[in-house]
Amino acid sequence: MSIRSKRKEEHLNLAQMFFNKSNFNSFDQLHLLRPALPEEKVDLGVLKTKMFSKSIAAPFFINAMTGGSKKSKTINQALAQIANKEQIALALGSASILTKESEQLDSFSIARNEDPDGILIANVNPETPATEVKKIITDLAVDALQIHLNTVQEIAMPEGDRDFYWLNNIKEIRQAVDLPIIIKEVGMGLDQNSIHLLKREGIDYFDVAGSGGTNFAKIENARNQHDVSYLENLGLPTVISALMAKKENVNFIVSGGIRNPLDILKALTLGGQYVGISNVFLQQFNLHGLIGLQQLIRAWKEDLAGLIAIYGKHDLASLTEIKKYYDFSLKNQIDQLI
Template sequence: MSQRSQRKEEHLALAKMFFNKQKNSDFHQVHLIRPALPETKFDNQSLNTQLFNHQISMPIYVNAMTGGSEKSYQINKRLAKACAKENIPMALGSASILEKEPEQLNSFIVARNENPDGLIFANVNPDTSPESAKEIVATLQADALQIHLNTVQEAVMPEGDRNFVWLDNLKRIREELDVPIIIKEVGQGLDPATINILIKNAFTNLDLGGSGGTNFAQIENERRKHHDLAFLEDIGLSTPKALLASKIVKQKATIFASGGINNSLDIFKSLVLGANYVGLASHFLKFAFLGSNELCQEIEKIKSELIMLNALYGINHIKDARKVKYYLDTDLYTYLKQIKSMY
């Protein structure tokens, strides 16, 4: 097994090991105001949504997790099978490994084989050559491309990159492709300055990737011989903080919220705070380890709970979630006041 493939296996094992670790995602600091007289009813059609010209069953997606190893083949197969049945999008893990190890293709292409008509995102690192990115998208028959920004993970990773000059290459990749591009943070949260830079450079699909979920700084630190970079494990913006920060940016973007989202109420709160779509990774991975049927059951549960939340909070369709009123605990409220004064 190659070093890259071994690292993919280690990532899966460590993600599983850290499933039950207590993590602060800040969603408990967001409180929704529920109308006692909502004048609404349960409506099975209240979640239907469109993304990249595809009709999907609700505005959630399976976010990028894995690919490039034997174990990841089975995980991606189960994820894709569930996404096909439930009609939600799926993002593959980083396929940049295919530049050096094309023999790992099966662990990625299995998603399209299992879900021939679904919405699938490929995923690459920001150093990937435009030519390789184009080939990966074509080979995986992807409908969009996530490009992940993972400076903290690379810094902690023993064999990680040390050059974070990426913007020009992001532009070159965009020029080469004819599918939508999503710029995605990896568990540390997009800050307002970066959001502004990306939008000014015409990148308008942004996955905030906040802290509180899978912590790649924690995972990579576990892989280090002396575990000496633990201080980098808690330097990110949570998803609620990243969402609040994105609201102060004057320019418009399509916001994908992910990171530390573990239940239907977290999903609903993300939409209330301004997200257009919500991604879950580690939460779905728990069920993918069990099987695709178990994952389908969890997706169905989330769907029924979101329908219920729509009715409870007085909205007829999930797209109107941002109309729900809310208040913030002191920490989030103070953060929002200070962040507004900075930008």
């Protein structure tokens, strides 16, 4: 097994080790005002929407997790089968490994084989040459591209990058690629200035991926020979990052600490068009297999439709109208930053 593949599998194991679904995060500090008399009924059809010109059964999806190793091939195969059956989108983990190890292609391409007509999203790091990105897009037959930004993870990673001049290459990728491009953080949150800058460069979508879920600084600290745990709290809370994206008037995805259907609803009320879930789904798969994860996703659809009904709404577009209020500590941060 190569060093890169070994790292991929270490990340999977550590994500499982540190997983805690009950972790407190910014969604716990955001509250929605619920009408006692909603005058609506539960309808699964309310969840249907479009993503990159394709129809999907729900506005949440399986966000980027893995690829590039034997174990990750098995996971991606199962995730794609579930995405196909439940008609939701699937984003793959970083495929930049393919620029060095083309033999790992099947750990990613298996997804399109299992879900020939669904929405599939590729993921690369911001240093991947535009020519290689185009090849990855073609090889994986995807509908959109994520470019992940992960400076904190790289600094915490023993073998991580130390050169963060990424903007010019992102611009080259934007010019070379015809598909929608999503700029995605990896659990530390996108700030408003970066969103504004990349918006000017023609980026289509932003995945805020704020703090509150998987913490890659913590994962990399477990792989490091010296203590870099001080990096673990550098993240921007997901709710604040989402509000920053909304202020910039961009298309955005909310991810980072989504634990249940209520978190999904809250994310949608913030203005997110879609909601990404990674580690909760991964750990459900680890514990209960393909059937268990499919059952969870199906239950989340039903629960989300129920929540939309009790909040008195009948379509996704109207969810931003739900009145919100914040705990004082989060409101104080919002007032200072936005």
